[in-house]
Amino acid sequence: MNETQDRDALRRNGPVTRPLVNMVRRPSTVDLIAVELRNAIYGGTLLPGSSVREAEVASQLGVSRGPLRESAQRLVQEGLLVARPGAGLRVVTVGVDQVAELYAARLAIEGAAVRHLAGLEPADRERHVGTVRDLFSALEAALADGSDARRIGDADLDLHFGLVEATGNLRMTAMASTLIVQTRLAALSHRDGYVVRTDILDVHRTLMGQISDGEGLAAERTLAEHFQQTVDRLLGRLEEPFSTVTGEADGSHFSFNRLP
Amino acid sequence: MNETQDRDALRRNGPVTRPLVNMVRRPSTVDLIAVELRNAIYGGTLLPGSSVREAEVASQLGVSRGPLRESAQRLVQEGLLVARPGAGLRVVTVGVDQVAELYAARLAIEGAAVRHLAGLEPADRERHVGTVRDLFSALEAALADGSDARRIGDADLDLHFGLVEATGNLRMTAMASTLIVQTRLAALSHRDGYVVRTDILDVHRTLMGQISDGEGLAAERTLAEHFQQTVDRLLGRLEEPFSTVTGEADGSHFSFNRLP
């Protein structure tokens, strides 16, 4: 697997524009720990505002404090943890004053994603959007099952993440991943965080339809209005009408280990 | 500075909606090292593809390997460094196959930024855009001075970063910061990376004017076309006409230590 062999392969097979196999990338310990931490935050095991004692968490993960601290810095960079000098790590709390900013960032990423998807050639579009359609069905099923708000929220976030992931843009996917976890943190940071709008299905059905029809700007506008209403609701400016279904945290996992 | 005092101050002064002073946040060592590393990459001291030997860099910074490794993980999360298990850290190379993705991400962030700025009330807008106007003047001056391509590129990136920073959205600012450094890495990753279009001033003058006129969508379209032409040029699809001014790296600093 050295350059000499590469040159030889080049001679035998001619120039390759696309690598034959994905380069094997054994995940480092830091990768694995970071995934665990993200899952713990997303899953509600590490609640917003709670302190993360290094020795305790490290022993639970079966590693030393060193690798744990290195992984923690990744989440600090993501805005999922904060590290005060001398006071250690805490899970961030996404206050109401942060909600507008958070959703503005999400709109930037996800709006660009839906426009990109809608702008694809119909054939390409269907291939990319296929997975997203499954995620929409999952949301549909969660709502039909009368699942608790937590599962519905999961399906919703899965769908929004899937929209960005469908573009194939790893940078935007990584950014979306961070923002999605922060959205979950915002929900966990407030009582009544898991209030689900009854028209959530309609909104997303409209969105999917606009993407399929190639109406990118309309799709983005749908997203913008949806986010605006969500922000208004979270800020308490809006009164009614909502179906308030609150739910408890379970141990569901969500893998965000897709990085560029 | 404890909660009891806070309550007392609340009684004396009444409820405060906005904190009187910014909470003092002494930067941690990891923060400082991360800034140094980013500056070294942005400034060309750490070139794309070069390996970052921990002991060497740590001793140069006057710290131990521990804090350096923690800081490095932040840059890994940003996509500025890669860490292969056992092989240590390397500065990423932004290949031509990454350029389209990178600029798509930049368009998502910066496009949303210019639309946001253009959508502000004229009074607010002028207050926010003021700094950006200075950055545009700096770009103007750099071009007038016949500065080398590197300085012009600096001014260009400063301006683009300033557009996002002007929104006041710390999350989007952090993401823009990462993408700007990656853009610099893309330039450093290729020969002829510092080729500057002659019409760069016109494009940005148009952009600034559209923002000032509240024409957000037009401004975003200007940005999109500008990025598209840049990508086409970097991919070698476009032949002419360009003024090719190449420059050398100097020790200029760029502070990206603005995080949420």
Added chain:
DNA sequence: GACCTGAAGAATGTCGACAATATAACGATT
């Protein structure tokens, strides 16, 4: 009773050392 001051405790920040691994150089082999 509330507030300030100080000390005890616990957690973090940093460092050095050791083991594990990847890289490079060298020689042997087809």
Added chain:
DNA sequence: AATCGTTATATTGTCGACATTCTTCAGGTC
């Protein structure tokens, strides 16, 4: 001549220990 296997070197990955800092709690004071 090129490739494979082996060895030596250097670097990384991990851990434990110590100094430092923050937090907490008790005591004293206004």
